[in-house]
Amino acid sequence: MIGLDVDIFFLLYLGSGFALLFGLWFYYDWKDQHLFAAQRSKVIYHCIKCSQIYTGVHGSEECDCPQCGFTNGRLRF
Ligand SMILES: [Zn+2]
Numbered sequence: 001m002i003g004l005d006v007d008i009f010f011l012l013y014l015g016s017g018f019a020l021l022f023g024l025w026f027y028y029d030w031k032d033q034h035l036f037a038a039q040r041s042k043v044i045y046h047c048i049k050c051s052q053i054y055t056g057v058h059g060s061e062e063c064d065c066p067q068c069g070f071t072n073g074r075l076r077f
Contacts, residue, residue, distance in 0.1 A: 038058050041058045042055040042056065042057065042058060043055060043056045043057070043058065043059070043060055043063070043074045043075075044074070044075050045063050045065070045072045045073075045074055045075060046072065046075055047065040047067065047068065047070055047072050048070070048072060049065065049068050049070040050065065050067050050068045050070070052065055052066070052067045052068070054066055054067075056074070060074070061073065061074055062074070
């Protein structure tokens with residue numbers, strides 16, 4: 001049987017705890033970045049026909065106004 005020293009045991013115990021915490025941190029950071037980034041970032045449009053301000057999907061250059069149906073280009077700042 002392999003005997004474990006107390007120092008080695010605590011080192012492995014703390015190391016496994018830190019590895020678990022950092023693993024969860026990287027997992028949720030990756031999940032947030034890849035799955036929810038597209039939902040959060042939207043493009044703002046201003047309708048030049050009816051002055052409606054609305055949002056479109058991420059990366060789009062043109063979008064139809066939900067109120068009048070006129071196709072507008074994205075706002076650039
Ligand atoms: Zn409109």
